[in-house]
Amino acid sequence: MPASTDTPSLPRLATREVLLRKRRGWFFGLSGDQFVKYVFQGNAAISIIVLALITLTIFKDAVGFLPQNHQNLRIYRLAGLEYVDLFREQVTAHSTMSRYLASVRAQRLDLLLNKEGLAPAAAMTRLADFDAFANQFADTINEQETLLGTMTDLTTNLKERQKVAEDLVEAKRNYLDAIPGAPPERAAMLQTKADVIHPEVIDFKGEIQPLLAMRPEIAAANARQMAALKALLAQAPKFTDADLNRRMEKLQGFVSDYFQEVEAVVPKMAAWDQTKPVGWLESFNAFAFGREWITASFWQDWYGILPLFAGSLLIAVIALCIAIPLGVASAIYVSQVARPIEQKFIKPYIEFISAIPSVVLGFFGIAMLGETLRRVSQMPSLSWVPGFPMSERLNATTAACLLALLAIPTIFSLAEDALNNVPRSFKEASLALGATRLQTMVRIIVPAALSGIVAAILLGFGRVIGETMVVLLCAGNRIAIPNLGAGLGVIFQPVHTMTGIIAQEMGEVPHYSLHYRALFMVGVVLFLISLLVNWLAQKIVRRYRIVAT
């Protein structure tokens, strides 16, 4: 008899269940494998976290720019700096005319010395009556300059007092903030320290009364100046040279423009309203559309991104004009024309170029390229090129040439990939129909890879606009909107860039000051541009991808 039939059978689980039963309780109720998976997953999330942290950090430090700049602009108005600047425009316009006269003088002197072959001393005597005229012309502004000086002193003094008062308020707040957590005796000491501080509350309305009271004086001075100028112009010296006479006639036009400006100044000053509130939008616009970036000035700091943005854009455009033809051409060459042995050598070489550190390229620009380009531009046979000879060794083009070399590997690699990914059947079909290799390339392969090539160019643009060391070292670092009046010569002007300004000024700014925050605003702009470029590139690739069926 089989015993087994009597013994009660053990409760048995189904085999399937045993094998698939989860082994619980390793770590926090997770099985080992699951735990490992979460570790990996958490690690992968670091990329997201870093991107989020970058966004958070630079936005956090940048956002404070708006209220701080708002305060900056508010003081600009309250302390009457804006009012004085209305008048300053007039004085600046006058000095522009004086500079124009000086350039006429230089031209005349050049004529006398080189064309008529006079000795310097003789030329000077010939210029004597012109010099007398120019001096009298310059003297007509004296009265205004004195007035402006007085006004400037008044307002800067006011601004200084306001700044001191703000610092005291800050100090007092620091003392008071420290009290809650402090032991009693220290708290008492802090309290007394805070009590001693009495920041001045400035009555701006009262303080600028003397400023407003100067208006009749200004009007009278302007009337006298206009009369003097009219009398002076009536006896302007005449030249024998037609060109110079034309320039002198132009001066008449400038002066009548100036008269209009002068007549408008006093009414503008009268219409100026100290109490007009500064809008928040104004604070933002001063950054986004501001045409000046002036820092650490005794008068008024301006943080306008336009000159930097224009500089970055100018350099990027020039660099791409060089890099696109070269990068795309070499990609086409390597993928379509080159022999295998050439391919084997050129591809790693160009990849290798991308490893050249940008600071080395920048150094090369300073040490060699800038000087070489300038020498070339000074060759007489090239003087027909607009902008030649270059006035500065380091300018937008110097930087752009080197940036092009940085962008070429990016454009090359991506464009070459795109060309290689064109289905083989396209090429074969075209060749079978009797097209030549060139026709196949131009009509079939390049159009098919166009989306990839455009994406490559976009990423090249991203690389160029985000590059720092080359532009910092080679772009000339002059903060000014490139003067398009120079025609094509604009590409030889020194500029400053967004990346360059951060690198140059970040090391010296006081932390969390307005200037510090302005630099972070520039960083935000760069960050957004890079995101936009990336997004566009991906979108283009996805939208126009050709899939072989």
Add this chain to the structure above:
Amino acid sequence: MSAPTTTAAAIFNRSTPAKRVEQGAFWLLRLATYFVLLSAATIFIDIGWKGGRVVFQKQAPFINVPFLTEAPETLSVFEFDGKKMALGDRAFRQFSAAHEEKMKHVAVETYAYSAGGIFPNIVGTVLLVFGSITIALVLGVLSAVYLSEYATDGPFIRFLRLSIVNLAGVPSIVFGLFGAGLFVLTFKFGMSLLSGWLTLAFMVLPIIITASEEALKAVPKGYREGSLALGATKFQAITTNVLPYALPGILTSSVLAIARVAGETAPIMFTAAFVMRDELPWQGLSKWTDFFFQGVMALPYHIYNVASKIPQNEYTRDVQYGTVFVFLFTVAAIAMTAVILRQRLRKKYKW
């Protein structure tokens, strides 16, 4: 005279307008390509020639040892007894002590960093590279394992990939701002190795993740399946049958990341690099953690300083070209290793 026989070769080789245009176009492309190669070669040759003369010498040790083992000093140039003298800091102090009377009336020009060598800079760069690559490799390889072995398509993965792509496009100066804002100021690490490591590591993270993922994906599916079929857990399969085979690929690609980290200046300008520091990183530490919280001198930042802050003349040229030479050819050697390794690897592993 018989007419030439018409063979296929004769037809094929006949010059037609279309062929001439084609040849012209090909030559244009060829010209553009070789122009790029030539421009890059010019830079290498210029720096190699002028810098090589500073770093190498004709006499016996053949290498300019002081340049590689001393700290930067200020160079003093003056005329003494009708002779032009150029002395480094210490030598100048000894000299003026010895000739105290005569030196009173000698006009001395000084050029910062132009004497001595670049040893602290090399040390600083090596430390920065090692630290940041270690951090980036750990984070990057783990992320890549997740992406290639565990991830299934979904919103999280799509978002993750988007982040990685975008992170790769962020300009290096923005990483610098980020490092300065977060590590230096918010976390109060100060200008330190640690801030620099983290900043640089996050900067190369996308490169390492992308490259490692590619290397992992190249390992054939059969390896994983074989391991799983024998009863290994997924983790065991990864550690024993996937990672070892992907490792050479991962390391090769990370060599490129090393070149990138060593070459970047903008991210360390406000996070780790000092213009001048008298002590080497291991000197004057009161406790071991101080090591991580000290700034260092770095080669790229030194190049920026010698290129922009001191004039260009015969006294400063040596240090400028010498530093650039050492830096460029170190980075180039690293990058070259990566390129060659990658090519050999492609040949070696064909699945």
